[in-house]
Amino acid sequence: MTRLTRAVAPMLLATLSASAQAANDADLAAIRDQIETLKHSYEQRIAALEARLAQAETQAAASAPLPADTGSASTYAAASNPAMLHAGPAPANGFNPEISLTLQGRYKNMKDVAERRISGFASASHDHATNGVEGFSRRGFSVDHTELSLAANIDPYWRGQAIFAVLDGETEVEEAWFQSLGLDHGLGLKAGRYLSGIGYLNEKHPHAWDFADAPLMYQALFGEHGSYAQDGLQVKWLAPTPVFLEFGAEIGRGANFPGSDRNSNDGGSHALFAHVGDDLGDSHSWRAGLSYLRTRARERESHFEDLNGMEAQGAFTGKSTTWIADFVWKWAPDGNPKYRNFTFQSEYFLRREQGDLSCRDEEGIGNLCAGDMTGDYHTRQSGGYVQGVYQFTPNWRAGLRYERLDSGNQDLGANNATLTIDHYRPRRATAMVDYSWSEFSRVRLQYAQDKSMRGLTDNQITLQYIMSLGAHGAHKF
Amino acid sequence: MKTIVLILTLAALLPLPAWATLQVVACEPEWAALASEIGGDRLQASSATTARQDPHRIEARPSLIARVRNADLLICTGLELETGWLPILLQQSGNSRVMPGQPGYLEAGLQVPRLEVHAQVDRSQGDVHSAGNPHIQLDPRNIARVAEALTRRLIELDPAQAAHYRARHEDFARRWQAALERWETRGAPLRGLAVVEHHRNMSYLLHWLGMNSVATLEPKPGVEPSAAHLAHLTRQLQAQPARLVLRAAYQDGRASQWLAEHTGTRAVVLPFTVGGSERARDLFSLFDETLDLLLDAAR
Numbered sequence: 035m036t037r038l039t040r041a042v043a044p045m046l047l048a049t050l051s052a053s054a055q056a057a058n059d060a061d062l063a064a065i066r067d068q069i070e071t072l073k074h075s076y077e078q079r080i081a082a083l084e085a086r087l088a089q090a091e092t093q094a095a096a097s098a099p100l101p102a103d104t105g106s107a108s109t110y111a112a113a114s115n116p117a118m119l120h121a122g123p124a125p126a127n128g129f130n131p132e133i134s135l136t137l138q139g140r141y142k143n144m145k146d147v148a149e150r151r152i153s154g155f156a157s158a159s160h161d162h163a164t165n166g167v168e169g170f171s172r173r174g175f176s177v178d179h180t181e182l183s184l185a186a187n188i189d190p191y192w193r194g195q196a197i198f199a200v201l202d203g204e205t206e207v208e209e210a211w212f213q214s215l216g217l218d219h220g221l222g223l224k225a226g227r228y229l230s231g232i233g234y235l236n237e238k239h240p241h242a243w244d245f246a247d248a249p250l251m252y253q254a255l256f257g258e259h260g261s262y263a264q265d266g267l268q269v270k271w272l273a274p275t276p277v278f279l280e281f282g283a284e285i286g287r288g289a290n291f292p293g294s295d296r297n298s299n300d301g302g303s304h305a306l307f308a309h310v311g312d313d314l315g316d317s318h319s320w321r322a323g324l325s326y327l328r329t330r331a332r333e334r335e336s337h338f339e340d341l342n343g344m345e346a347q348g349a350f351t352g353k354s355t356t357w358i359a360d361f362v363w364k365w366a367p368d369g370n371p372k373y374r375n376f377t378f379q380s381e382y383f384l385r386r387e388q389g390d391l392s393c394r395d396e397e398g399i400g401n402l403c404a405g406d407m408t409g410d411y412h413t414r415q416s417g418g419y420v421q422g423v424y425q426f427t428p429n430w431r432a433g434l435r436y437e438r439l440d441s442g443n444q445d446l447g448a449n450n451a452t453l454t455i456d457h458y459r460p461r462r463a464t465a466m467v468d469y470s471w472s473e474f475s476r477v478r479l480q481y482a483q484d485k486s487m488r489g490l491t492d493n494q495i496t497l498q499y500i501m502s503l504g505a506h507g508a509h510k511f
Numbered sequence: 512m513k514t515i516v517l518i519l520t521l522a523a524l525l526p527l528p529a530w531a532t533l534q535v536v537a538c539e540p541e542w543a544a545l546a547s548e549i550g551g552d553r554l555q556a557s558s559a560t561t562a563r564q565d566p567h568r569i570e571a572r573p574s575l576i577a578r579v580r581n582a583d584l585l586i587c588t589g590l591e592l593e594t595g596w597l598p599i600l601l602q603q604s605g606n607s608r609v610m611p612g613q614p615g616y617l618e619a620g621l622q623v624p625r626l627e628v629h630a631q632v633d634r635s636q637g638d639v640h641s642a643g644n645p646h647i648q649l650d651p652r653n654i655a656r657v658a659e660a661l662t663r664r665l666i667e668l669d670p671a672q673a674a675h676y677r678a679r680h681e682d683f684a685r686r687w688q689a690a691l692e693r694w695e696t697r698g699a700p701l702r703g704l705a706v707v708e709h710h711r712n713m714s715y716l717l718h719w720l721g722m723n724s725v726a727t728l729e730p731k732p733g734v735e736p737s738a739a740h741l742a743h744l745t746r747q748l749q750a751q752p753a754r755l756v757l758r759a760a761y762q763d764g765r766a767s768q769w770l771a772e773h774t775g776t777r778a779v780v781l782p783f784t785v786g787g788s789e790r791a792r793d794l795f796s797l798f799d800e801t802l803d804l805l806l807d808a809a810r
Contacts, residue, residue: 190612193602213602220580220605272580272605278573280603311573316561319572364570368563371570373763428735472734473595474634508598511571 131186132505136241138178144484144494146173149337152250153488154441154458155415156336156350156387158257158291181208181239185507191216197239208239208263220272230262231270231282232307232325234360234381237261242509244377245466246480246496249419250437251383254460255356257291262327264303265289278311278321292354292387293329303329311511316369321511325358331389338393339454344401346453350411352389358382362511375425382418387411393449402452409448416440417460429471435464439486460486474502533669536578536609538587538597539566541648542619542657544785544794546586548683549662553672554584559600562787565761566592567638567733571599584668585609586661589618590625590645614667620645622660623653626714638733648784649716651691651798658683690795697802704809705751707744707776709736709758709767712783716801725753728766736766741773748774755808759783779808 151157185195197209211226229237235252240260247253248260256262266286273279288302289295296302304327311321334350359382366375391411393403417439425431439460446453462485468478477499484492533554537543543558550556559575560566566588579585579600587593601610608615625643632641647653662680666673702721706713709728717724726747730740748770756767756778764780771778781801782791791797 190610214605215602215610216607217605218607222603222605270605272576272603274581276574276577276581278577280576309573312577313572313574316563319570319574321573364572366570368761369561369569370564370761372565372568372761472634472638508571508595510599510603511573 131184134183134502134504134506136181137501138241139176140246140496140498141175142173142496144173145492152254152460152486154456155254220274222270224268227263227265230264230284230305231268232305232327233358234323234362241500244423244433245435245464246478246498250439250460250462250486251381251417251419254417254439255383263290266301280309282307288329292331294331294334296330296332317367318365320363323360327356329354340402340452341454344399346401346403347394347396349392350389352387352411354387356383356385373428377423380420384416387413391446391449393452407449407452409446412445413443415442429469432467437462458488462486474506476500533583534581535584536582538593540785542586545658545661549658549676549680550665551679553675562760562782562784567595569596571596575600576603579604579609580606582609584615586617586619588620588645588647590620590642591640592645617661617664619657620647622656623647626718637731644711644714646712647715649713650719651694653715654794655684655687694798694802701805701809705753706755706757707753709762712759713757725751741766741769744770745773755779757781760787777808779804
């Protein structure tokens, strides 16, 4: 910028210097002043010109080319270059992943129960360090894990996403997968760690739930997380029909409950699912699904009580099959959900487990399992929930949920003589109302009458907040 | 098992004949209408949203995923307007031909000069789009620009019909230019007219007709009008009066009614896009009616 002024100023000085000799000091000073003014003015004008040039360049890059010659294919060939067509203002950080952070926390008022589990259902083994008290079952004030998500298109063929759950002193990789962008014919491929496509709610993260906690059904099926994650591969195919018809298959490690980590070359978990959905007029839309999950477990630990009421440990080895049927129906006047909308949602599951159960006395308290009793294990259990959520203004929503599980048939073979078989029908009714300032911030007040533990009616009040920072991705139907 | 395979095979084969005509899925009704103008019977155009729906906020419905799966061309406004739902449709559809960057994806917003481009955006400003105001369709000159780009794209995707698309575009462009001159002559008295918008979605219309937006009913873009903000507006309009309160067909009318009753303004519902009123059946009638409504209310 100053190069020009540096060149101009000496030239002017040189031209002026001849006459300057004759001039007196006052004249010289005046000339110096003029040159200074000239220099200053040039500098300003050049700066302004440069700024305008830079601006014009950015604008030219930002707006798509508009060749006047509409018909010419050659003009268009240049314009069809994706880099030109989609060249927005693209600084280097345009390639940075979309980052989003979800802050979630709650105040929860409920009964003091030493170890919460759903009566009549084998539970995923607890982390003893936290004494079984995970975020959802913590009383008083607590912060849920903070969810950090990074996502971006990797290249024209793949998209990747990682979601980390961060809690004091620990980071868990909730999801870390890549997904195909380049496949055609309705095919989709996903690999890595991902939330399985089974059921309806399974793929949704806690910030997208309509209630402060996962349905009992999901906790019974998949443990505290309330969802089933796979380390593996997913293939989906969308049929070329006007009606939405999708089929999916997954194979994975199967380390998560109801499976367990096994040292094996085989996949420990297989899943199949099918979804069908459509609109009814502008205002109604629905989706129904049927899913199947088969997992293998080796030495999967869960808690039991022996016939004398003493604590015992059971280790299950065998296979677990789960069927899930789901249905969602959404209504919004003219299909415009902004002001009012209603969602009805229901899921039902049926689980069978088959294999052996070893009953143990790991803590040496002298229960009936002292000699490691192993016997057949057959269970057939079911349950589900129905819920409705009504958004009655752009900011307010209210919802009701009713849940019921059935501990069903449980045959412990030889261990019928050592362990108590817990027959129970857990129930819970939940009502919530939430307020959203925008799609990025929400507070929720929830009341639940929880009868999921035998002999206990727990009235729970939860006040929860969910805040999303950054690039918040689109939500699924 | 055999019958299932048979059904699936049939399902896979059945829609094939339909691919003879180009399947165009538009994110907004105006682009579906434009595609029909230029493609005629050589393509089948449908819109993912209707004029009764807020294009920022619809559900990524299963039916839309199915439509995108079968699309040859996806034409969307872009400029972040559809970020709440379009990414899901693209990720779930298994159709690489309509991914951004491919010939099967056309972003209309990038074909026009944009208003309200923000160098710095922050969510505290509400629902702002850094790439510029995305509601580009209410400036008819933008429709002409997108029509050119769309024609080029149709020719690339379906070269066999190039002459057809070119001829139809030429015809459309001529009729559009004539209509544009008519609208501009009719719209001349609107120049300088002060209006209040519900959401900042009329900017291109106001810019084209030289009208003047003095306020919005939304305190921040995407934030619904509050009582406090409306009270503030009544005071503001005493000092700086406006004649009209404009809103689109999909927007709730209570706030603009209230303001019209409490100030000397008139509430006007504009069709906003094709299908937004009984009369706005195509792009021409959309602008005919928009001008009628504005001139009538400003009288």
